[in-house]
Amino acid sequence: MAILAVEGISKSFGGLQVLQSASLEVAEGTITGLVGPNGSGKTTLLNTIYGLIKPDEGTVIFRGQKISGLAPYRIYDAGLAFSFQLPRLFFQLTVLDNLLLAARNQVGTSFSGALFRRRRWRRQEAELARKALQILELLGLVPLALHATGELSGGQRKLVEIGRALMSDPVMILLDEPAAGVNPVLGRKIYQKLRALRDQGLTFLIIEHKLEMLLDFADRIYMMDAGQVVLSGTPKEVIENPVFYATYVGETKNVTFPG
């Protein structure tokens, strides 16, 4: 059953029609890839799902609940997590604080909780810090945990962006090019982690230009072109489709299907 259903989303900026009745479905417990040429509307679609952009038309249903029209923090409450294509970190805060800010159900983030439930939240902080450190371990960022994120390299910032999404214990995560700017070995490691999380029941919708990642790790792939979802199928089906070559890969048919 689809955990996320995007139905007929249209969006135009001024005269530019960026999304044209885009629809897709993500099955629970899968890694679903979203590909398409630059500017085809992938990021806009993801932002619309997360309530960062208001669609002109269309609805988004998550776990049977209509989430289109909700503010992003409500969508977070519903169990979704989101990571930006271009990292939007808190640059004066440490890597650790960036992750901790993403955690769910914190006692100490409310005004009264912070003041009157100190013992509770201090214990929770220690637990959450250890959880954050596990994520940072995967991302190779433990040595930088107490550095301000403004001091990090571009790729490291991207990693923190992904780390924040993992930190919030979501049911489903929307990732916008998680491996972009990340070195190949680490990119692969991240995808292996995502697959392990999928095996535990998490669902992912991932925009990715690195085809080899999707071919290895995705259960299903959608392709967008000019604001429309034009193609979908298993990686094998998609890669054998001539439309996929014509609009996305190019002339050469030499993309290897690994594994």
Add this chain to the structure above:
Amino acid sequence: MDLTVYLLDTLVFMGIFALLAMSLNVEYGFTGLGNFGKVAFFMAGAYTYAITAALGWPFYLCLVFAALVAGALGALISLPALRLREDYLAIVTLTFGEILRIIIKAEQGLAGGVWGITIPSAFAGLDLTPRMTAWANVVLVWVIVVGVFVFLQLLINTPYGRVLRGIREDDVAVQVLGKSFVLYKAQALMVGSAIAGVAGGLFAQYLRFIDPYMFLPLVTFLVWVMLILGGPANHWGALIGAVIVEFFNRGSRFLKDYLVLPFDPNNVQFIIFGLLIILLLLYRPYGLFREKPLRTGAEAEVLKWPSSP
């Protein structure tokens, strides 16, 4: 004037402005909200104190009520302002201060209008000498300064304070991570305004006379100078910034009274403040005191982590 009383007077003003600087620090230093109408909430507190004291309320209740009224105004102003783009907050708060002042000026029946209003001293019944009254005021103001300082340290070094700082850096990202920034911004404005209200109450109590001309936008400007000089997002910075600026502010009046100079030191000080700000922004943009990393106990876990360096 008695030199000791003069010094004690300076201490009282340092304390009152320290409260204002700390209140702006909650809003701007930690949450990134540019409140350019600080004087409005200061004035609201001062007039609330004046009116409730005239009703015969004990001074501590007057102060609490001053905080409540100013805090409520802070919440009120946050409603329209926080939904608009960032720069509108500056315009809305700035305008609010002037509007409030004009209303009070015009409403003769409320609190004396342009003629001002006199306020009974909190220590009236105690039959103190002027010097003892001055001491009592210093103690009253600084006990509250210390109380507010400790309260803010407790509030800021928490996951709550982390969210405020996050909002300062990128409020959309905070929203994406599940926290409604409107709520937090409104709370920050409320807390900041309530503290400014207490400062206003203390100001009224101390001077025992206030009129609308004491609440010009210049007060807001001074508070900003204090915070930028001391260092935003550091409560010590706000405190020390207020002490330094008030030292110059009062000192120049002192000079004027005791020395014959070819110029008015009161006017020269504003030139100095202007220069100071320019130099500071050029060479020490974070002020005298830097922001300290958050301490919630989480950072200690990093050092315990096996693979940490």
